[in-house]
Amino acid sequence: MHKCHVILERIQRSIPRLERAAAKLGQTEGAGAGSVPGEAGQHGGRAGGAAPPRGTLSRRPRRSGAAGMAGRQRQRLLLENAEQLVLVCGRREPYLRRDGAAGLGVLRAASLVVGLGLAIQQCASYMEIHQAGGGIHFTVEHTRKATEDELFTTLQHRLGRMLRAGSTLVECKSGYGLNLETELKMLRVIERAQKSMDIGISSTYCGAHAVPKGKTATEATDDIINNHLPKLKELKLSGEIHVNNIDVFCEKGVFDLESTRRILQAGKDIGLQINFHGDELHPMKSAELGAELGARAISHLEEVSDEGIVAMARAKCAAVLLPTTAYMLRLKQPQARKMLEEGVIVALGSDFNPNAYCFSMPMVMHLACVNMKMSMNEALAGATINAAYALGKSDTHGSLEVGKQGDLLIINSSRWEHLIYQFGGHEALINYVIVKGKVIYENGRCETTSSY
Numbered sequence: 001m002h003k004c005h006v007i008l009e010r011i012q013r014s015i016p017r018l019e020r021a022a023a024k025l026g027q028t029e030g031a032g033a034g035s036v037p038g039e040a041g042q043h044g045g046r047a048g049g050a051a052p053p054r055g056t057l058s059r060r061p062r063r064s065g066a067a068g069m070a071g072r073q074r075q076r077l078l079l080e081n082a083e084q085l086v087l088v089c090g091r092r093e094p095y096l097r098r099d100g101a102a103g104l105g106v107l108r109a110a111s112l113v114v115g116l117g118l119a120i121q122q123c124a125s126y127m128e129i130h131q132a133g134g135g136i137h138f139t140v141e142h143t144r145k146a147t148e149d150e151l152f153t154t155l156q157h158r159l160g161r162m163l164r165a166g167s168t169l170v171e172c173k174s175g176y177g178l179n180l181e182t183e184l185k186m187l188r189v190i191e192r193a194q195k196s197m198d199i200g201i202s203s204t205y206c207g208a209h210a211v212p213k214g215k216t217a218t219e220a221t222d223d224i225i226n227n228h229l230p231k232l233k234e235l236k237l238s239g240e241i242h243v244n245n246i247d248v249f250c251e252k253g254v255f256d257l258e259s260t261r262r263i264l265q266a267g268k269d270i271g272l273q274i275n276f277h278g279d280e281l282h283p284m285k286s287a288e289l290g291a292e293l294g295a296r297a298i299s300h301l302e303e304v305s306d307e308g309i310v311a312m313a314r315a316k317c318a319a320v321l322l323p324t325t326a327y328m329l330r331l332k333q334p335q336a337r338k339m340l341e342e343g344v345i346v347a348l349g350s351d352f353n354p355n356a357y358c359f360s361m362p363m364v365m366h367l368a369c370v371n372m373k374m375s376m377n378e379a380l381a382g383a384t385i386n387a388a389y390a391l392g393k394s395d396t397h398g399s400l401e402v403g404k405q406g407d408l409l410i411i412n413s414s415r416w417e418h419l420i421y422q423f424g425g426h427e428a429l430i431n432y433v434i435v436k437g438k439v440i441y442e443n444g445r446c447e448t449t450s451s452y
Helices: 017-028 126-131 136-145 148-162 180-196 215-239 258-267 286-293 306-315 323-328 336-342 360-373 375-382 384-388
Strands: 006-011 056-058 075-088 105-115 169-173 200-208 245-248 275-277 298-300 318-321 344-350 407-411 430-435 438-442
Touching: 075 375, 148 169, 148 180, 148 384, 148 438, 169 336, 180 200, 180 215, 200 258, 215 258, 245 258, 258 286, 258 336, 258 430, 275 286, 318 336, 318 360, 318 384, 323 336, 323 360, 336 344, 344 360, 344 375, 360 375, 360 438, 375 384, 375 430
Parallel strands: 006 075, 169 200, 200 245, 245 275, 275 298, 298 318, 318 344
Antiparallel strands: 006 407, 056 075, 075 105, 407 430, 430 438
């Protein structure tokens, strides 16, 4: 078995004490939804005697009982004697602010068990391209023409690349249909991926991504409120489609503040979390609006006001910062340091789309440190627990804590910081990607490659 030196989580459960965790696993066998049978393991946290080889990963058929553990139960996966086990959180925190991120939980020479069923652009601006019929509208045209099978095949390929780059939970949005038929087609494709793929997916309706050709913003807003959202509510109630969030592109020349308010409130009224584009290209007071409406998160925020930052901190509204977007569109960087100092919950995202074609959250974290002056601890918290919080999932995802879903990474390095420190080359760094205790991706290249 290849040596596995560091385990770094993205969405995980923690084990503060090995024997105590083993006992708890025995008490909660079968808890949690969506487990995949057939992979099992044990936690070998030995207090004395001969220790197992450092960094051993075990997967074995389901069985009861494990030597050296309290109680007898069935497990899915065992990682023994990792040089560092990065918990991110240790006290069930739903998010981390600056001070919390400064002291990430790290266990040394540690092990981990996952139990069955227990989840541990040229010289043109963005808007100039948009107004000329490029950008979103170009993609809309091709999305409308595509079949559901074609869209699913593309989505499946892209999610697979994200998984191999270490992501085990993603937000997938519609927004390239702009009419009811195509928006629902995209949401059905996302639903299909949710049911058939191992990667976790939070689904977002984004019918207000742009104003459709031939309509005014007011007409588009009325269409969404009077036609799109009622149909979405109907499909949600019937169980045909499961949508979690609603998004609007609140921007000058797209949806103004009042139109954004109307759409977001209508979405909230049918049970969707508010998680929207705000203050990206122009100061729109989106942050203030989001705080007022009880938004879970606002993304972009390159042009956020000081008042908006304070309002978001008070409302515990997460700021989803997107280093790739500012980098690729040559925008000014979001004020990450000021947000952190004011107590905002800062999350990170890739903003994967045709103008920010990035599959790699390690690269996102690297850019956040270099361009937004975040520390590596802050970047890791932003990509794990705070990103989970932005999707309303930090109770089950985002850290290695008992009772959380058992999703994690194992990397081939003596220090977890290499996941961020390295500028690319992550295909030779990530050994294993594990979802719900099952190894979903095993990288053969790491057998002969080591990172220092």
